Amino acid sequence: MYSTELGQLAGQPFAKGHATGNDFVLIADPNAEIDLSAQQVAALCHRRFGIGGDGMIRAVPTSKMPGYEQLADQNPDAYWFMDYRNSDGSIAEMCGNGVRAFAHFLIAEGLIELLVGQSFYIGSRAGIKMITRIADGYAVNLGPWGLIFEDKAEADSIDSLVKPRGWDQALPALSITMGNPHTVVALPDGGMLDALDLFEEPEVAPKPEHGTNVEFVVPNEPLIEEDGVAQIKMRVHERGVGETLSCGTGACAAAAAVRYWARGTALINQWAVTVPGGVVGVEFRANEAGGEDTILSGPAELVARGVIGAK
Incomplete structure (x- = not known):
């Protein structure tokens, strides 16, 4: 199966990249000539029969992405579109680590020029995103976060229950949207976090309409260090992928959830989120619309x- 699907892509150049261990197969398609099926994406991302990755990213002009022509017309600066797929071939709205890897890939391919301190825009299924090159990686403005089940969350700060594999008791959780869905669970200590079995998707009820990523988070003690940055640790089961070493939008959702739970004590805007693949930064920043944007920062690199090849 996998050899046949990959054979149909024989001769196609690719790069392999990652952002804090969240890894991707990246393909440039400047003329929008590649129509990848879910089966081909799954074959590319298979870790035994393919290249291997948590997801696949195709760089294609926004104006040539079916269904997003109007987005291109309204946002001419967003020339490139990040066509992101999960490793099982399913479509995902957004991937925060993937955006950083995508930016690094565009620069390495010579498709854009971007100096430290400069910014550019991309199209995505979650709308237009601004990426800024920083000294040690990239900062991505993912836009506002929100509560998926807002009415219930406002009442008791939880809106769903999550039961990990092997657990008899479900845990309270809060569902956050970062343009894609997340369900965040707080745990009391790092030992419980380390012992979680995330091989299978945790049970979530109610589950957001299009499924959900599930983040388990442990706040640091004390939560805020001397530099004023809040510290949390996280593991994640990604929708359509499984457990990954990092999830950028998940890190933002985890920080947003802990911040929401702690809103009666202090409004914390700077966060450091430790994931198995490293550390990413999350900042909540006021925007011109009177709300706040979520800024994800961290490294990205290409490794191969x-x-x-042909079959």
């Missing part, structure tokens, strides 16, 4: 290049 190749050409898909």
Whole structure:
């Protein structure tokens, strides 16, 4: 199966990249000539029969992405579109680590020029996103976060129950949207976090309409260090992928949830989120609309290049 699907892509150049261990197969398609099926994406991302990755990213002009022509017309600066797919071939709205890897790939391919301190825009299924190159990576404005089940969350700060594999008791959780869905669970200590079995998708009830990523988070003690940055640790089961070493939008959702739970004590805007693949930064910043944007920052790198071979 996998050899057949990959054979259909013979001769296609690719790069392999990651952002804090969240890894991707990246393909440039400047003429929008590649129509990838879910089966082909799953074959590319398979860790035994394919290249291997948590997801696949295709760089295509926004104006040539079916269904997003109007987005291109309204946002001419967002020339490139991040066509992101999960490793099982399913479509995802957004991937925060993927955006950083995507930016790094565009620069490495010579498709854009971006100096430290400069910014550019991309199109995505979650709308237009601004990326800024920083000294040690990239900062991505993911826009506002929100509560998926707002009425219930406002009442008791939880809106769902999550039961990990092997647990008899479900845990209270809060569902956050970052343009894609997340369900965040707070745990009391790092030992419980380390012992979680996230091989299978945790049970979530109620589950957001299009499924959800599930984040388990442990706040640091004390939560805020001397530099004023709040510290949390997180593991994640990604929708359509499984457990990953990092999830950028998940880190933002985890910080947003802990911040929401702690809103009666202090409004914390700077966060450091430790994931198995490293550390990412999350900042909540007021915007011109009177709300606040969520800024994700961290490194990204390419680790390999190749050409898909014939069967």
